[in-house]
Structures are given as C-alpha cells and as structure tokens.
Amino acid sequence: MVHFTEGVLVACDVPTKQFILKLDADLKPRSFVLFDLDDNHIFVEGWAVETIRNNLEELYKENHFTFIA
Amino acid sequence: MGSESRGGSREGGGQLPGPIVEELLGWESKELRLLYKSRFAVCGLLRAIPPACRHLLMRLLYLPNSDSSPIPYDVARASFESDRSYQTASTQLLDLRIMEREAIGSVISFTLNAAFAENLRKSISMDLEAPFQRADGSSESVSEEQLESFGQKKWESVLHFLVGMDPNSTSTTKPPKAIIKALRRINLLNDTGEGLKITSKGFQFLLRDPYSQVWVLLLELVNSVSNGSIKAKREVLQFLFEMNYSEPGVGYNISDLKDGPVEAMEALVALGLVYKSSRQSNTFFPTKVGRRLVANTGSGGRTDEKNVSASLGTCEIIVETNFRLYAYTTSKLQVDLISMFVHMRTRLPNLAVGHITNESVRMALRNGISAEQIIAYLNAHASSRCRSERIPSNVSQMIRLWEAEKDRVKTKSGVLFDKFETEEAFDMVEKYAFEMDAKLWSSRILKTLVVADGAADQVKTFIKSNRIA
Numbered sequence: 001m002v003h004f005t006e007g008v009l010v011a012c013d014v015p016t017k018q019f020i021l022k023l024d025a026d027l028k029p030r031s032f033v034l035f036d037l038d039d040n041h042i043f044v045e046g047w048a049v050e051t052i053r054n055n056l057e058e059l060y061k062e063n064h065f066t067f068i069a
Numbered sequence: 070m071g072s073e074s075r076g077g078s079r080e081g082g083g084q085l086p087g088p089i090v091e092e093l094l095g096w097e098s099k100e101l102r103l104l105y106k107s108r109f110a111v112c113g114l115l116r117a118i119p120p121a122c123r124h125l126l127m128r129l130l131y132l133p134n135s136d137s138s139p140i141p142y143d144v145a146r147a148s149f150e151s152d153r154s155y156q157t158a159s160t161q162l163l164d165l166r167i168m169e170r171e172a173i174g175s176v177i178s179f180t181l182n183a184a185f186a187e188n189l190r191k192s193i194s195m196d197l198e199a200p201f202q203r204a205d206g207s208s209e210s211v212s213e214e215q216l217e218s219f220g221q222k223k224w225e226s227v228l229h230f231l232v233g234m235d236p237n238s239t240s241t242t243k244p245p246k247a248i249i250k251a252l253r254r255i256n257l258l259n260d261t262g263e264g265l266k267i268t269s270k271g272f273q274f275l276l277r278d279p280y281s282q283v284w285v286l287l288l289e290l291v292n293s294v295s296n297g298s299i300k301a302k303r304e305v306l307q308f309l310f311e312m313n314y315s316e317p318g319v320g321y322n323i324s325d326l327k328d329g330p331v332e333a334m335e336a337l338v339a340l341g342l343v344y345k346s347s348r349q350s351n352t353f354f355p356t357k358v359g360r361r362l363v364a365n366t367g368s369g370g371r372t373d374e375k376n377v378s379a380s381l382g383t384c385e386i387i388v389e390t391n392f393r394l395y396a397y398t399t400s401k402l403q404v405d406l407i408s409m410f411v412h413m414r415t416r417l418p419n420l421a422v423g424h425i426t427n428e429s430v431r432m433a434l435r436n437g438i439s440a441e442q443i444i445a446y447l448n449a450h451a452s453s454r455c456r457s458e459r460i461p462s463n464v465s466q467m468i469r470l471w472e473a474e475k476d477r478v479k480t481k482s483g484v485l486f487d488k489f490e491t492e493e494a495f496d497m498v499e500k501y502a503f504e505m506d507a508k509l510w511s512s513r514i515l516k517t518l519v520v521a522d523g524a525a526d527q528v529k530t531f532i533k534s535n536r537i538a
Contacts, residue, residue, distance in 0.1 A: 001488060052480075
C-alpha cells in the first residue's frame with residue numbers, strides 16, 4: 001500500500017547534510033529527519049526548517065574569521 | 070568568436086527597453102497617437118527606442134509613397150539579417166503604434182503612424198523651435214550653476230530621507246509629504262511601527278542610476294496628482310519631452326502650459342526637475358536633471374557613470390585585496406550608502422575608511438541587496454587610479470561566495486510517497502508526477518518519490534483512481 005508523508009525536502013551539499021544529521025541526533029527526542037534520501041537530500045519535518053537555518057548560520061559564523069574586533 | 074560575442078552583447082543591451090518605452094507600452098493606442106502629434110515627443114522617443122527599432126524606422130521613413138501606400142513585408146524585412154532580429158525590432162514598433170500592420174489575405178504590409186512620420190521628417194530636415202514661451206517680462210534670473218545645485222540638493226534630500234540615517238532631519242531638508250507618501254506607496258519605505266524603514270526594494274532603488282530613480286518616483290507622483298487620469302499623464306510626459314529641448318538657465322511662462330504639467334508642477338519642483346523662485350511665481354526654470362531626464366532614461370537605463378556620480382556627489386572607491394575600502398567622497402549620502410554593506414571605521418572630511426566583512430555583507434544580503442549589486446556599485450565607483458578600474462577579484466569572489474553560502478541549503482515543502490508494492494506502480498506514478506512538472510526527487514531503488522506540495526493532491530487522486538497499491 002502506498003504511504004505518504006508531508007514534510008520538507010532539503011537539498012544541500014554533503015558536509016551540510018552531515019551537520020543536519022548531527023543536529024538531528026543532538027535534538028533527540030525531538031528529531032526531525034523523516035527520511036535520509038541520498039547524499040544531498042533529506043526529508044524533514046516542516047517545523048525544523050527554521051531550526052536548521054539558524055544552526056547553520058551559527059556554524060558559518062563560527063567558521064568565519066573576522067579580523068575586526 | 071571575438072566578433073560574435075561583441076555583436077551579441079551589444080544587441081542584448083540594446084533590446085532592453087528603457088523605462089519610458091516600458092511605460093508607453095502600457096498605454097492605449099488612442100493616447101499614443103495623441104502623443105505622437107508632439108514633435109518633441111517624437112524626437113525624444115526616437116532616442117529612447119532600441120537601436121534595431123531605430124534602424125527599421127529610419128529605413129521605412131523615406132520610402133517613396135510611404136504615406137499613401139502601405140509598405141510590403143519584404144521591404145521591411147529586407148534590412149535585417151535574421152528573422153529573429155527583425156521580429157524583435159518590428160514587435161516593439163508595432164506595440165508602440167509607431168507602425169501598424171495590415172493583413173489582406175496572406176499579404177502583410179505596414180503603415181507608419183502618419184503624425185509620427187511627418188513629425189520625424191520635419192525634425193530631421195528642420196530646426197526644432199523652442200518648446201515653451203520665454204518669460205521675457207520677468208526680472209528673475211538664475212544661473213546655470215544655481216539650477217544644477219538646486220536640482221541636486223532636492224534629489225539628495227529625497228535619497229537621504231530614504232537612507233534614513235538621520236532620523237531627526239530638520240523640516241528644511243525633509244522632502245515634502247507627497248514624496249514620502251509616494252515612497253511608501255511604491256514600497257521603498259515601510260512603516261515598521263517604530264518609524265519608517267527602508268525596504269529591500271528601497272535598497273535596490275538606491276543603487277540604480279539617479280535618472281531611473283527620478284523616473285520611478287515621478288510616474289508615481291503624476292499618477293496620484295491626476296488621480297490616474299491618462300490625459301494628465303500624457304501631458305506631463307509630453308512636457309518632459311519638451312523640456313529636453315529647453316535652454317539652460319532660461320525661464321519660461323507657466324501660464325502657457327497645459328493643465329497636466331501645471332498640476333504636477335509642485336511634484337516636479339520637489340523632485341528638482343524644475344526650479345521656481347517662489348510658490349506663486351509664474352516662471353519656471355528647467356534644471357539639468359529635468360532637461361536630461363528623458364534623454365538619459367531612454368537608453369535602456371544605461372547612463373554613463375559620469376552622470377551618476379555628478380548627481381550623487383562624486384565618490385572614488387579603492388578596495389584593497391585585504392578587504393579594506395577607501396572611499397574618497399565628501400557626500401554624506403554616499404558614505405551612508407556604502408555603510409549599508411561595509412563596516413565603516415573612520416570618517417575624514419574627504420575620505421571614509423572601512424572594511425568589507427562577512428558580517429556587513431551578510432547584513433546587506435538580509436536586506437535584500439544582491440552580491441552582484443554590491444560588486445556592480447563598487448566597480449562603477451572604482452577609482453580611475455586603480456589599474457583595472459575594478460575591485461580586486463578576490464574581493465568580488467568572496468562577496469559572491471558569501472551570497473552562495475546563504476543558499477547552501479535549499480528547501481521545498483512537499484509530500485513523500487513510499488512503500489509502493491511493485492516497480493511498475495512506482496514508475497507509473499513517477500512518470501505522472503514528472504509530466505506534471507511536480508517531481509522534486511525520486512529513487513527507483515528505494516521506490517520513493519517526493520512531489521511538490523501543490524501537486525500532491527492530484528498525485529493522490531491519480532493513485533486512487535488507478536488503484537495503485
């Protein structure tokens with residue numbers, strides 16, 4: 001029987017996907033990844049999109065070297 | 070290859086219709102025909118249309134008997150190499166009603182708008198007389214420099230207000246209410262509850278050349294002045310075309326003008342297109358911006374950068390490879406503008422120093438300004454002392470990377486279908502979704518399919534009606 005699930009398809013590069021998976025594991029029991037589709041795609045709960053974006057923003061900030069105090 | 074790319078880019082740039090043509094394309098043919106009765110409008114429009122259109126028009130203008138007998142299709146087509154270039158040129162002339170198509174059976178022929186052709190021929194062979202009556206009796210006199218600084222000051226106050234760095238600007242520098250209202254109507258400013266704030270659209274607006282800026286605001290103001298009456302709009306536009314041929318530093322009588330421009334006069338003064346010594350004065354002086362508006366907005370929005378900097382206050386920018394930026398300018402407006410995407414550090418009388426940082430660019434990106442716009446702005450103002458007159462490529466690359474970083478993750482809401490029992494069933498549904506252009510992702514091995522949100526219900530119905538298990 002065909003089964004369907006509503007959610008959000010996230011397309012990203014490989015490291016970003018790994019980061020999202022880690023985020024998912026950290027947030028347990030409120031995990032949001034519904035299906036791990038392939039290297040560049042995962043299917044997640046709709047509410048998680050904001051969380052993912054905010055956490056990525058943080059990550060980029062950490063990774064960026066600013067020479068101005 | 071070299072010649073090909075050169076020709077291509079030139080043609081591509083020429084095909085972009087300027088704001089004037091864009092505006093006129095929305096007009097009814099009746100109003101266009103009335104506008105073409107003005108020689109100044111005809112001459113102005115000839116400059117505004119793309120080169121290919123101009124070429125076709127000039128070809129057809131002096132054909133023998135072109136007034137009395139229609140021009141056959143072959144004759145019009147003959148001066149173009151490809152069907153495509155002919156099509157683009159003729160479509161716009163037809164849309165502007167400069168050229169009309171007639172089809173008798175399968176024979177297609179064209180006629181030129183009689184008034185337009187007549188006016189154009191006259192203008193080519195004769196001098197254009199002055200568009201307005203000189204105000205001889207009046208004792209007022211204004212020098213060209215005064216007019217120029219007046220126009221500049223007026224427009225700068227509008228832009229300054231838009232940049233909004235100075236919330237307690239005094240009433241003398243604040244633009245009139247009508248302009249502020251118009252800025253809000255076209256969504257350049259937004260009331261956030263704690264006062265007016267610039268929107269992302271407004272941000273982009275600031276980076277455009279001043280002539281298109283004036284033009285956008287002017288159209289909005291004219292619309293509101295005349296309650297959307299197309300007649301008044303036509304008269305104002307005709308007035309702008311006429312102003313293009315007025316003499317610098319000469320005053321003209323207001324009483325000779327039509328109703329439209331008289332009604333719009335206040336808005337024109339507020340935008341710095343014309344100068345009046347007092348509200349009651351019956352004499353107006355076209356300023357430099359006013360005289361050049363039509364000519365400069367015509368050519369697809371591409372104005373030479375000299376003009377841009379002249380009306381905003383000159384600004385020469387040097388960007389070093391270490392992301393340090395030096396802006397040689399005395400204009401506060403330019404510094405405010407730059408500080409929207411640059412971390413400013415030092416402000417000296419004729420120089421501002423800052424850093425282009427991830428943070429500052431990110432802020433600009435969040436405000437809706439694109440990396441390309443930032444780079445274009447910096448390049449346009451790059452100091453002539455820089456070797457290539459462009460910013461260093463590592464800086465522009467970095468700005469682009471920062472933008473790309475912003476959309477490293479793409480999300481699309483959808484519905485995931487899985488647990489298909491057979492591969493055939495999966496193939497069928499996948500094909501259906503693909504044909505609807507709704508398939509976001511699929512894998513035959515996992516027998517899983519993701520469909521865009523909007524089309525999910527249709528796919529569900531398809532599954533039900535075909536009894537797919």
